[in-house]
Amino acid sequence: MTEPGPSAAETADSPAIAERDAAAAPAAPAASSAPRRAGLLVTLVLGGLTAVPPLSMDMYLPALPQVTAVLHSPAATVQLTLTTCLAGMALGQMIVGPMSDKWGRRRPLLVGMVIYVLATALCAVATTTELLIAFRLLQGLAGAAGIVIARAVVRDLYDGVAMARFFSTLMLISGVAPVVAPLIGGQILQITDWRGVFVVLTAVGLAMTVLVWRTLPETLPPARRHPGGLGQALRTMRDLLADRIFSGYLLVGAFAFAALFAYISASPFVVQEIYGASPQVFSLLFGVNSIGLVLVGQLNGKVLVGRVRMETVLGIGLALIALAATALLLMSAGVLGHVGLAPMAAGLFVLMAAMGLVMPSTSTLALLRTPHAAGSASALLGTSTFLLGSVASPLVGIAGERTAVPMALVQLGCAVLALLGFLGMCRPWQRREESTTGERTGL
Secondary structure, eight states: OOOOOOOHHHHHHOHHHHHHHHHHSOOOOSSOSSOSSOOHHHHHHHHHHHHHHHHHHHTTGGGHHHHHHHTTOOHHHHTHHHHHHHHHHHHHHHHHHHHHHHHOSHHHHHHHHHHHHHHHHHHHTOOSHHHHHHHHHHHHHHHHHHHHHHHHHHHHHOOHHHHHHHHHHHHHHHHHHHHHHHHHHHHHHHHSOTHHHHHHHHHHHHHHHHHHHHHOOOOSOGGGSOOOOHHHHHHHHHHHHHOHHHHHHHHHHHHHHHHHHHHHHHHHHIIIIISOOOHHHHHHHHHHHHHHHHHHHHHIIIIIBTTBOHHHHHHHHHHHHHHHHHHHHHHHTTTTOOOOHHHHHHHHHHHHHHHHHHHHHHHHHHHTTOTTOHHHHHHHHHHHHHHHHHHHHHHTTTTOSSOSHHHHHHHHHHHHHHHHHIIIIIOHHHHHHHHHHOOOOOO
16 A cells, blocks of 8 residues: 655645655555555544543642641642653653654554553552652653654654644544543542552553554554664654744643643642632642643634644744743733622633644644654654743742732743744745645745
């Protein structure tokens, strides 16, 4: 089965890049063991792999105040258990992504999943905050395999509009995780303590490892793999970062994710400590916000993709995030007077829902430019988002647990930087000219 060629959407968007990638990539074999399209079971497995990060983060969120009390640590220290896991996922992708370009997708993924299961089990028996932070770092490093390789597999199988739609489908599947994870976490806390959350995560990781081993085929045939070592991997990443437009989408996605993670990190304390909600109410609100993200993501994939330019959709999403963050800052700073939980929840809902427009669009637009190095490109995309997210986590806690102002400030700052990166580096008006005239400008 032949490898899918460039789609009309990609060719129209970046004709010179398609020529460059065709020259840079090894010649595809006449027949490949990789399927042209993912079947239902493989789609579900890929969705499950992308669900590992929200499961690892969100199921644990309702337990953060309990961990603070049980381990006798301040909130800022306990939030490092989120930060280190996120940093581990960022750094792990830089290792696993190039490995998957060299050795294929299956082997690095299986090794990573096995280590993830072991690290998560160790989290369940940690006796100090320091040990929990260390095990969470290892959990993140290993869990990175699922994130980066799932995205690379999609790039192996899909192109153009089809890739954008598939990313939206993955968002539907993986989006169930943040909806149900806090609910599950809240219910686990009803019958056991925070350690039970990690026991459940261990079981989930083990089940995903078995599914990957039994069902996920190799999608990168040997003829398309990169034989080079570390030096070749670094040169590939350097070339990718030298592409201004790719780097622009990378930064846009990273800053948008940082705004999202500021919410993830701060919301347990904002909702439960400032507004006095129970863990179950917090879990319900978090689930509603996640449903908004999923529904908007499906609107994007089923209705907007193929009808509205992805750059336009991305710009609308970024504008909505900036508006929501501005409203949250005004409310948390008291400019609009005293507001209750409902208006704050509404602002957070808009911010989360707009991510359904931003996240699939940035991944698709960036990966369209990199068919010859999907693993390395996926690693750069993932690493940048998780690194900036890990920076956002401690920033939202610097003013203590009694104000939401730091959360809103971080969200607004990230939204503004994402918009500046979109306009200054991606220059969507130039992309419109390229798709119309077929000329490459200003790469």
